[in-house]
Amino acid sequence: MQIQENVSLKPYSTMRLGGNAKYLAEVHNKNELIELLQWSNGMQLPTVMIGEGSNIIWTDNGYSGLVIVNKISGFEVERIDTKQAKFTFGSGEPWDKTVQRTVELGYSGLEQLSYIPGTVGGTPVQNVGAYGQEISNVLVEVEAYDSQTDQFVIIPSEQCGFGYRTSRFKTNDKRRFFITAVSVKLTKQHLQPPFYTTLQQYFNDRNIHEYSPAIVRQAVIDIRTSKLPDPNEKANNGSFFSNPIVSDSVFEKLNQQFRDIPHWIVSKNKYKLSAAWLIEQSGFSKGFQDIDTGMGLWPKQALVVVNNSAKSAKDLQSFKDKIIKAVETKFDITLEQEPETITNPSDN
Ligand SMILES: Cc1cc2nc3c(=O)[nH]c(=O)nc-3n(C[C@H](O)[C@H](O)[C@H](O)COP(=O)(O)OP(=O)(O)OC[C@H]3O[C@@H](n4cnc5c(N)ncnc54)[C@H](O)[C@@H]3O)c2cc1C
Incomplete structure (x- = not known):
């Protein structure tokens, strides 16, 4: 684990602006996270954990503490019955690749959230939503390191304080929790109409009447790429x-x-x-x-x-x-x- 000093933050926000971080380090597992937090505590530094920076803006003053860039991986499936399964994702996994994997396994619940940039760990923070779905509708629990009690905790969905594009991680408990894993419950049952207006229009225009997770995902990707810029290009x-x-x-x-x-x-x-x-x-x-x-x-x-x-x-x-x-x-x-x-x- 390497702690870098005086690092430009431009690559760590998709707006590509901002000053320098005093310290910056990537974290790959829970042990590294504990080590980093002990180090920053010892130095009395403010600390922030980020994913891909698709929902943050840095100022020209940069960040005077430690920026932890999340790369914690993981993808586990636990079958509940023939129709449902609980999935647990490492919080540093790229979100869209994770959605793709669940869709390829034939599970429904995340397909409308396809192609949203960022990591898994960023999704509960602002309760990401698109095309009539929000992560809070399928989220079971979040695993996080609680910097107030210095231990890992499991936070059930009902205690995440979810609202429209918000949660306790963005409001009352901002910076308190370092999210390490996110669990969701998904189903093999397909979505049924009516869909969110633009999605329904897409299906009507193409005379599509089957709504497998793969078909809905493709529709969402087509609509999003026709309307939104790719942050890697703009x-x-x-x-x-x-x-x-x-x-x-x-x-x-x-x-x-x-x-x-x-x-x-x-x-x-x-x-x-x-x-x-x-x-x-x-x-x-x-x-x-x-x-x-x-x-x-x-x-x-x-x-x-x-x-x-x-x-x-x-x-x-x-x-x-x-x-x-x-x-x-x-x-x-x-x-x-x-x-x-x-x-x-x-x-x-
Ligand atoms: C082109 C484009 C389209 C988008 N479309 C949508 C959309 O349709 N719907 C939508 O809801 N959002 C959308 N977003 C916003 C963004 O993609 C999401 O909010 C995403 O979940 C952010 O993930 P991230 O990993 O980039 O988080 P970051 O931007 O790195 O961080 C966002 C916040 O979460 C905190 N955070 C991140 N990871 C952790 C962690 N592991 N533990 C604790 N705190 C953490 C950070 O400290 C920060 O406060 C879009 C963004 C872009 C650029």
């Missing part, structure tokens, strides 16, 4: 802003002024709005390029902020501020950033 963090959730009174007021405002009812008195639509209506169309900052929007999806030629994380911040201000001026709604900006204790 630096980005996927959806940069969350879709705002507003009260019915706020919605009614907006709807009177903007009759065509896209919306979804999420619960009693709560409406979800389309952040992409708000951004486009505020003067930032798909493919917008900001000459001042080198940032822009993806030509097929206005919600995806891309780094065309930015020189620093400050450029991203300026571009983000421009969008937030324009949306606030037009709609009186403040957009919130979805990827996490990782800061140093001394920056705050």
